[in-house]
Amino acid sequence: MSAGAGGGEREESGISGWIDSRFPVISAFRGQYIRFPMPRNLNALWTVGAMLTVVLLLMLATGITLAMNFTPTAAEAFASVEAIERRLPGGWLIRAMHMTGASLFLAALYVHLWRGLYYASYKKPREILWLFGMVLLALVMVTAFAGYVLPWGQMSYWGADVAGKAIGAVPWAGPVTERLFLGGDRPGDVTLHHLFILHFVLAFVVLGVVGLHVAALHYTGSNSPDGEVREPERTLPFHPYFTIKDGLGVAVFALIFALVLFFLPGLITEPENFRPANPLHTPANIEPEWYFLPFYAILQAVPSKFGGLVASAGAIAVLFAVPWLDRSPVRAPRLRPVYRVAMLCLPVAFMLLGLAGKHHVQGGWLYVAQLATLYYFVHFLVLMPVVSRRETMTFRGQV
Template identity: 40%
Template structure:
C-alpha cells in the first residue's frame, strides 16, 4: 500500500478514490456521480466498438446499422447497450442536477463545480443529438434537418451556418461524415471535462451533505465505505439496464427510425428523444423562430443563475418549506414540458406549453429570489420573537 502514497500518479488516484475524506452522513443521493462515470465508460467502449462497423454514408449508414444488428457477433447487444445507456445517462444527469438544486450544490465554494457541470450537460445534449442522426432512419434525417435549420434564425449569417453544418444545401453525405466525426470525438472531451469537474470538487470544499452543515468534523475515507456504497448502486443500475436491453430495448426509441431515411416523405410528427423533449417544448411554445432558439438555449443556461438567484441564508432547501414547495412545482412543470414536447403543435398544447415555459423561467428569475428573501424575513422575525 506504500506505493499508493509514494508513486506520483498512484498518489493522485489514492487521494481521489481511496483516502479522500467524505462527510460521514452522505446518502445514496450522492451516488449519481459514480453512476454517470460508469455510463460514460459504457458509452465510450460501446461507441468505439460500433464505430468499427459503422459506415457514415447516406447510402450505407442505415444498412451498416442493420449489419451490426444482424451479422456482427453480439452487435445487437453492443448497439442496444449504447442506445439504452444514453437514455440512462440523461435520466441520471437529471437526478444529479435535481439533487444539486435541492441541496444547494451550486453555492460557494462549489460554484465552479456547478458551472463545469452545466457545460458537461450542454455537451451531452450536443453529443446525443449527433448520435441520434447516425442510424439515418426517418427520424434521424428529419430531426437533423429541423434542428440544424434552427441556426437559420440567426440574423445575416444564419443560412451560411446551416450550409456549413450540412456541408451543402441539404442533409447529405458531408453532414453524416462530420456528425460521425464529432460524435466520436466529443465523448473524450466529455471525459476530460468530467475530470475537471472532479478536480474542482476535490479542490473546493469537497462533497456537501444532506444536512448542509460543515462536514469537517465527521469524515470517513472514500474506501472502503463509500466505494462499496457506490458499487451497490452500480450493480442495481446494471440489473435495471439489463431489463431494458434484453426485454424492451426499443421502448424508449421511435419506430420511425427503423424506416430508412426518405428525403421525399416527412414523418407525421418530428420529435427528438424523450430526454430533450422539455427543451423542444420550450422552443415550440414561442412563435418567433429566433426567440424560440434563444429561449431553448437559455433554458439550459438558467442553471448558471442559481448561485446568484438563491439568496437564502442556509445551504439547500431541506429546511426551507416554501423553497421546497417551489422546487416540487418546478419538477412537476418540467415533467409537463416533457409530455408537451411529444404532442402535436395544436391547441390546447400550444397554450399549455407557453404557460409551462413562463413558469420554467419564472422559477429561476423570480420565484427562487423572492421565496428565499421571504424565508430570510420569516427567520429574522421568528428570531426576534424568540429573543423577546
C-alpha cells in the first residue's frame, strides 16, 4: 500500500480493497511494478530484459503446442515435425516462431550478459542476482541444445552424436555418462526421449529461475550506468516512464523478429537439418547453431579433446566467479578507462570465436580461435583482478 497525501496508508475500496485486505497482491504489484523506483538515467540496454521476458512467454506458448503434436521416437520424430508444418493449422508459423524465438532469445541474452559485465551489475549487493542470471544462461543453453536435437534431422542426429563423444572424453566417468546420455552406443529412441523430457521440463525451470532473478532484482534495486543510485531525486517510478521505454524496446524487437521470421529464415536454419537423420551418412560440415559456435571454437582450438571440453565449459564457469574476480569499488565504466577498453574487446573476441567456429577452426582460423580463446580467459582471470586491485588502491588513496 502506498502513502496517501496525509502521510497515512491509502485505503482501497470496492472489490480490489476487499481482495487486498485479505491477500495483498494488488498493493504488492503496485509497489513492485508501478511505483518501484528506477534510476532515471537507464539507457536502451536496460530494455533487453523486457524483450527476453516476452520472447520466453512466446517460446513457452509455441513449445507447448509443438509438444502436443510431436512424437519423440527416432522413427517418427522427423515425420511428426513435417506433419506439424503441413497439416496442423498454422503449424508452420508456430514452429517458425519457436525457432526464431530460440535464436533471438540467445542473442538478446548475450547482449543482456554483456551489459551486466560492462556496467558491473554483479557487484555487492547483487551477487545473488548475478548468480541467478548465470544459472539461467546455463539452463537456457542446455534447453536450446535439447530442442535442436528433437527434429531428428541430419544435423540434429550428428549434433547429439558429437555431444555424446565429447561427454565420453571425460576420464573415468565419461564412457558411462555417454551411454546414459545416448541410451546405447549411438543416438536413438532413448536419446530422443531423454532430450524431449529435458527440453520440456527445463523450459518451466527456466521460467521459475526467471522469477527468482526478478525477485532478487526488486530486492536489491537496479544498477545504473553511473553505478549505485539511492537518492530519491535521481529515480523515477517504473510506470509510466519505464513501461513506455520497455514497450518501445519490445516493439523494435518484434520488428526484428518479424523480419527474420518472414524474410530472413536462412539466418537461423540449417538446410542439412531438413533431411531426416541418416546414421550411415555423415554430413560434410557438422556444426552447432550459431549461438554455440564460440564455445565450439574453444573446444576445437585446444589440441586435447578433454582439454577443449574443460576450456569450453570453463568459458561458462568463469562467469560465475566474476563478482569475486572484480573487487574494485568503482562501478561506473566512464571512471574505469582500462576496464572499459577491455570490455569492448571482449565481444570482439567472442565474435571472432563464432566466425572461427563457423569455419570449423581450420587454416588461419585456428590461430584466430586460439588468440581469441586466450584473450577471453586472460580478460577474466588476469585483467579483471589486476585492474580491480589497481582501482582499489587508487580509490583508497583518494579517500
